[in-house]
Amino acid sequence: MPFVSRSLAAALLVATALVPAARAQDPVTAPEAAREALSLTLYNSGSALVADRRAVAVPAGESRLVIQGLPSAAEPASAFLRADGLAVRSQMVEATPPTTQALLAASVGQEIGVAVTDPDTGAVTETLRARVLSAPPAAVYEIDGRIRTDLPGEPVFDSLPDGVHLTPVWSGAVTAAAPVEAVTLSYLTGGLSWDAGYVATLSADGDALDLDGRATIRNESGAAFTGADVALVAGDVARAPDAMQKGGGPRAMMAMAESAPARMDDAAREQLGAFHLYTLEGAVDLPAGAVVQPALLTARDVPVETEYRIEGGHVIVHGRQAEDQPVPVETRLTFENVAEAGLGKPLPAGTVRVFRPDASGTPRLVGADRVEHMAEGRKVSLTLGRAFDVTAERVQTEFERLSERVTRTSHRITLRNARDAAVTVRVVETIPGDWTMVDQTQPHEKETASRAAWDVQVPAGGEAVLGYTVRTEF
Numbered sequence: 001m002p003f004v005s006r007s008l009a010a011a012l013l014v015a016t017a018l019v020p021a022a023r024a025q026d027p028v029t030a031p032e033a034a035r036e037a038l039s040l041t042l043y044n045s046g047s048a049l050v051a052d053r054r055a056v057a058v059p060a061g062e063s064r065l066v067i068q069g070l071p072s073a074a075e076p077a078s079a080f081l082r083a084d085g086l087a088v089r090s091q092m093v094e095a096t097p098p099t100t101q102a103l104l105a106a107s108v109g110q111e112i113g114v115a116v117t118d119p120d121t122g123a124v125t126e127t128l129r130a131r132v133l134s135a136p137p138a139a140v141y142e143i144d145g146r147i148r149t150d151l152p153g154e155p156v157f158d159s160l161p162d163g164v165h166l167t168p169v170w171s172g173a174v175t176a177a178a179p180v181e182a183v184t185l186s187y188l189t190g191g192l193s194w195d196a197g198y199v200a201t202l203s204a205d206g207d208a209l210d211l212d213g214r215a216t217i218r219n220e221s222g223a224a225f226t227g228a229d230v231a232l233v234a235g236d237v238a239r240a241p242d243a244m245q246k247g248g249g250p251r252a253m254m255a256m257a258e259s260a261p262a263r264m265d266d267a268a269r270e271q272l273g274a275f276h277l278y279t280l281e282g283a284v285d286l287p288a289g290a291v292v293q294p295a296l297l298t299a300r301d302v303p304v305e306t307e308y309r310i311e312g313g314h315v316i317v318h319g320r321q322a323e324d325q326p327v328p329v330e331t332r333l334t335f336e337n338v339a340e341a342g343l344g345k346p347l348p349a350g351t352v353r354v355f356r357p358d359a360s361g362t363p364r365l366v367g368a369d370r371v372e373h374m375a376e377g378r379k380v381s382l383t384l385g386r387a388f389d390v391t392a393e394r395v396q397t398e399f400e401r402l403s404e405r406v407t408r409t410s411h412r413i414t415l416r417n418a419r420d421a422a423v424t425v426r427v428v429e430t431i432p433g434d435w436t437m438v439d440q441t442q443p444h445e446k447e448t449a450s451r452a453a454w455d456v457q458v459p460a461g462g463e464a465v466l467g468y469t470v471r472t473e474f
Contacts, residue, residue: 027171030054032069036182039229040192040286041277042217044349048192050074050225051184058086058180062173065183070168072222073190079170083183091172098164105135106161113156114143127156167223191221192286194232196296196350200333200382202304202366204357209304209335213296213347215278219286227283230294234276234348234373276346276373299342307332307381308390308425310413315431317409317472321396327413329387329425331367337378347374352382389418390425390458398469408438410469417458425464428453433472440468 037053054067065081076093096102104112114128130151133140141148160166170185194217201210215232219225280294309330333354337343351370355363367384374380398410415425429452437444437452444452458464 027064027066028056028058030056030065030067030183037229038225038227039231040225040284041231041233042192042194043233044194046193047075047188047190048221049186049188051186053182053184055182056180058083058174058176058183060176060178062089062175065172065174067170067183067185068165068167069223070170070187071189071191072168073192073220074168075188075190078186078188080186081170081172081174081183082186083176083180085177086180086183087175089173089175091170093168094163094165094171095168096164098160098166100155101136102164103157103161104132104139104155106163107132107157108135109133110161111158113158114151114153115156116153128152130155189221191219193218193220196234196348197293198347198350198352200352200354201363202333202354202356203301206306206356207304208301209333209354211297211299211302211343213298213350214293215280215296215348217284217286217292217294219288219290219292222288224288225284225286228286230280230284230286232278232280232348234278234346276348278348297345297347302335302342304333304335307334308387308423310392310425310427311430313430315409315411315429315470316396317407317432317435317470318474320399324393324395327392327394329390329392329415331384331387331390333382333384335380337374337376337380344376346376347371347380349373354382354384390423391416391418392425392427397467402471405474406471408469408471410439410467413466414463415456415458415466416463417460420460422460423458425456425458426453427456427466429468431470431472433474435470435472438469438471441466444468 034054034056035052036055037051039051041049041051043049050071052067056065056067058065067081070093072095074093079091079093081088081091109132111129111131114130115124116126116128117123118125128143130148131142133142133147139149141151143152170187194215196213197216198211198213201212203209217230278296284292284294286292309332310327311330335341335343337345337347349370349372351368353368354366356366357363367382369382369384371380371382392413392415394411394413396409397412398408400408402408411429413427415427417423428447430450431452432450440454442454442456444454447453452468454466456464456466
């Protein structure tokens, strides 16, 4: 059994006796139960700005303030405390986990229990009392008036020692010009992410849809947020590693969190520079580890059109292509994001799942697509997949090399429609090089410098042929 000398033991006992006298005054603590208001501003990047107002009695003069219950993903450099007449001289975010070593270090000068167990059965045979004189790695204990450098069993703590926290805490040395009754701590945290998701239900005839949007919020921050005012920022906000140390960092983002746009139908929304701010109705509870889906918008009877589209990749113009090539025909749904169509509001990026009722009225999934942020007034296009009853084939019918760098090629695309109604197929061809259309069965539209497009009418149960000849210089 390791022991130390009587002189060292006496010195340790004297030092331990002085520990309580050397301690500073007890800190002013603001527990989670003292929360008066909470607001969260969530960004697409997976971070959030928290503004947490706590009731607390800070006396005039100098004191230490502790705010408990921060998430484990809180960013210490972003923390910023505000209260009228209160100055923060220094601050830190303490996140010491309750490990055995941390508990012993925080118990120096105090007594703990020691559970001695039977080595064969593991049953506790007795509980001793030990005073912690110094903590690991150079641990010294006093047990029954004797000094040891180890414990004869497992340490048992009467309570959680000061300085060890189950969750991170903000701690600061503050000076108050007069007594303060409430403070607001703002900080950035990871682990809070959001995305938009939409359910589009087509009418039986496929001419209109009902659109329901929800925000999917995931709380993996390590803390629960109850009764929070939640705002969602749509758009990619730039983050620099040292952004929180600059004047435009937490203050600018706190302005986002504190903005209070007027309430509107569905989620309130506001233009925020290049971004859009959506404020959810009512208080929102975000339990730790939970996925919550508050409503964003509802739109009914939105006019929709079905579009068939071919984008066949790069046209082969620098060599021969001998065989017919099947070309997939995509089915797309398009609608206008305008007030006349029942929308007319910016829509955040997300996945749209499209359902259509079958003959019995049971909704069936017919496709899904992810859309980017959809500005007001823009056309929204959803790709549902390949058409089953509208097909296409492409063949290169002629190839002529006019010079080393110039070719002339002819192409034919045959479209077939097995439906009982005529359809329009938009054919988009990507043509490399510097090209000129020499001949074509119908006029084309030059979408870009490298893309030519045709809208081809295909009769019910029939076929249509698109042909063109192009001169290309490389």
